[in-house]
Every structure is written in structure tokens, then in C-alpha cells.
Amino acid sequence: MKPLNYAMLKFYTKTKEACADDVMAALEGEYSTFQAFKKDAMISAIMTAEANGLLEETRFDMDSNNELRVYYRASEDGAETINHYIQD
Amino acid sequence: MSGVSGSANMVAAAAKMKLSADFRKKGIMIALLSGLLYGFYTAFITLGMSKGVWADWYGANTAGLSAFTITFVLAALGAALNDTLSAVWALAIAAIRGRAGDFFRCLQTKPGLVMVVAALIGGPFASTCYVIGLMKAGSIVVPIAALCPVFGAILARFMFKQELTARIMLGIGICIAAAFMIGSTGLGGDAPEGMLTGIGFGLLAAFGWGFEGCVCGYGTSMIDSEIGITIRQVTSGLSNLIILVPIFGMMDSAGVDAMGLVVQGFTDGPSMFWFAISGLCAYLSFMFWYKGNSMCGAALGMSCNATFSFWGPFCCWLVMGVIFGIEGWSLAPIAWAGAVVMIAGIFVIALNPLDLLNKKETI
Numbered sequence: 001m002k003p004l005n006y007a008m009l010k011f012y013t014k015t016k017e018a019c020a021d022d023v024m025a026a027l028e029g030e031y032s033t034f035q036a037f038k039k040d041a042m043i044s045a046i047m048t049a050e051a052n053g054l055l056e057e058t059r060f061d062m063d064s065n066n067e068l069r070v071y072y073r074a075s076e077d078g079a080e081t082i083n084h085y086i087q088d
Numbered sequence: 089m090s091g092v093s094g095s096a097n098m099v100a101a102a103a104k105m106k107l108s109a110d111f112r113k114k115g116i117m118i119a120l121l122s123g124l125l126y127g128f129y130t131a132f133i134t135l136g137m138s139k140g141v142w143a144d145w146y147g148a149n150t151a152g153l154s155a156f157t158i159t160f161v162l163a164a165l166g167a168a169l170n171d172t173l174s175a176v177w178a179l180a181i182a183a184i185r186g187r188a189g190d191f192f193r194c195l196q197t198k199p200g201l202v203m204v205v206a207a208l209i210g211g212p213f214a215s216t217c218y219v220i221g222l223m224k225a226g227s228i229v230v231p232i233a234a235l236c237p238v239f240g241a242i243l244a245r246f247m248f249k250q251e252l253t254a255r256i257m258l259g260i261g262i263c264i265a266a267a268f269m270i271g272s273t274g275l276g277g278d279a280p281e282g283m284l285t286g287i288g289f290g291l292l293a294a295f296g297w298g299f300e301g302c303v304c305g306y307g308t309s310m311i312d313s314e315i316g317i318t319i320r321q322v323t324s325g326l327s328n329l330i331i332l333v334p335i336f337g338m339m340d341s342a343g344v345d346a347m348g349l350v351v352q353g354f355t356d357g358p359s360m361f362w363f364a365i366s367g368l369c370a371y372l373s374f375m376f377w378y379k380g381n382s383m384c385g386a387a388l389g390m391s392c393n394a395t396f397s398f399w400g401p402f403c404c405w406l407v408m409g410v411i412f413g414i415e416g417w418s419l420a421p422i423a424w425a426g427a428v429v430m431i432a433g434i435f436v437i438a439l440n441p442l443d444l445l446n447k448k449e450t451i
Contacts, residue, residue, distance in 0.1 A: 001193065005310060009310060036190075036312065061097060061100050062103070068100060068104060082310075085202075086198070
């Protein structure tokens, strides 16, 4: 089992684009019992990865609950870095 | 690649702008808080090293410790006690907040090992260089060590392709000038022989902290900052205790019993209380340092953290001087002026004046 942040980053290397809700839905099975498995913490971790060039924003919109939804993807360099440091 | 999916959605655009602005503001606040907490960590470790058995070691010295032991071994022991207790805080908080499992999982991975190496360079290596620098060259080393944001920003530019513009360099320059203003209050005729060597060690310390700040800041984009700081404090505490104190003990020609000093330090109630407080402040300060650097980049994050060069003497004055009534901790007016200059420097790094002008035009 990987640390939660690693699993989030690895998920982005295997998907076209995703928002925080998508990541949480994908990781729910393994990580829902983690205290850090919260939407705010996930958004913060994703934005930190973006600030460091691992992820890049693709688009944003409002969901059906009128909440902002921002989509990201792993940049080419970012995916290479993630795969270099974090093994499957 | 930013854009609004489907029809133009002004509400989404406004919410997105707010999210980005809030994230940046939060990063800057966290980085500034790291500087303030570093000040309290400095004050409480100084207080701890003036209580109980330490009062004798640095005062009457009935134990008959040599000058080398008092200068190097005790400095390393103080850092070891602080970092070890800080590691205990970090492990306890990680366990309470359900992150202990991820701490052990991260330790066995490449980013975890990188954090360990960076912690060794920023911990025992840089701290020792700093202490040796202080002994060789006197207090001129304090502002020299505050050059760490320069090393951090340059390393982050080359290692992680982070932004480093002329404006950012100007802002860092202003912050360093402010650190020199604050550090100048401690300058005097206290520079012994070997000043250049001491300055060299001061630069090595600045490099060590700059390296740690940029590498661990980047590292916390992969590792949760609470886990990152737990790795840092456990590494630093154990390496200080197991490697540094015994090495300094062996270097002492007077043949000091280093492990005996460690036992005395750990069993001394009056000082250990304050080391526990300083350890908690160090835990929070370093965690916010890593988190701030990862949220707003090494140049801005480390410059915000560099406010410790003001908060250090300020908190020492507050805790040692005002609260405990110990003389000799007053703050010179130039230190206050230096703090204002430093804030100006941080603004130059954080805000592009052209952006402010553009905003005015928009209004």
C-alpha cells in the first residue's frame, strides 16, 4: 500500500484528467479510513503538486451542487518525475 | 490550459480566482508563521540552556568542563535535546492524526530517503557549521547564515525549474540587507582569529539550510508536510544524539564523557520542560517552513521564513527579557527598522508592482 499522497499522484499519471472528487472516488476503496482522506486536504495536496509543476490545470466548472470543480492532469515532465520517484 | 468548460461561466471564473488567491495567501501566511515560530523556538531553547544543570555548565562550571566542551559539545547537546523532543512531538501528533502508517511507508521510498539526506544536510551539518562559524568569526555569521534564501532560490531554479526573476532577486537582496541591519546589533570586536574560515562555515550553513529548504519544500509536494517534518525531526534528533555529540566528545582533548552529559541533560527536569516547549515550536516552525516553500516556491517561502532574523531577537527579548526579567535582551531600534525593510523585501518578491497597476486600471 502506498502513502495517500503518492496514490493521488500516481492516479494522475494513469488518467487523462481528474478533479478532487474523481481522485477521491478512485481511491475510496483503499483510503477512505485514512483521517487525511478529506476533500479540503486533497484539494490542497493537488494544488501543491500543481505549484511544483507535477500537475497542470486543464479546465474548471461548477458542479451540480454549485461547487467549483477544477480538473488537472500530470504534465509530461511531472509524470516523468512522479514515476521516477514513486514506483508502482 | 485554464478555461471554462461549456458556456462562459463568470461564477466559476470568480470562484477559481478566489481559490488560487486563497491558496497563495495561505502559503504566505504559513511561511511567515514559520519565521515567528522559529523566533519562539530560539527563545525557548535559549531559556532551556540557562536552566537547571545548564546554568552550572555555562556559569560556575563546577563540573570543570573544557572550553571546547562548553562551545561545541553543549551546543550540539542542546540541539540534540531539542530535536529529539521535537521528534517525539512529531511522532505523537502523526499518530493522533492518523499519519503514523504513512510515515513508515514514506521512509522506505525514494522521496523519503531524499528527505532524510536533506535533513542531515540541513540538520547536523548546517547547525554544526553555524556553531563553528560563530566561534571562529563571531556574530557576523548570523546575517551570513541568513543568506540561505539566496542559495534556496538558486538551487530551486536549477533543480526544480522554479521562477527566479530580477524582481525576486531584488526582493531577496532587500531581505538580506534587512538581516544584516538586524544582525549588526550584535556586531562588535568579538571576531577572534580565523574570521575568514568562520565566514566560510557560515556560508556552508546557509547553503545547507538553502538546500534543505528547497529540497524538502519540493519533497512536500509528494509527501504530506506533517509526515515530511516527522522524517526531518527524527533524522535530525537521532543523528545529533548518536553521531554529532559523541564525535564532538571524542574531539575534545580533555576527554569529556559525552554520554554522561547526554544522560544529565535528559534527566534535568527544570531545563527539559523548556526543551519540550522549544521542541514543539521547532516542529511547527519547520513543518510550516516546508509547507510554505511547497505552496509558494522556495524564493518567496524562504524569504518569508527569513523574518526569523527579526523574530529571533524579538522573541528572546520577550521571553528572556520581559517575562523572565533576564538583563541583556533588549532590542535595538535598528532591529525594528530592519523588520520594516524585510517586510518591504517580501512584498517585492510576492507582488509584481505591474499587477497592482493593472488592477487599478481595471477598477
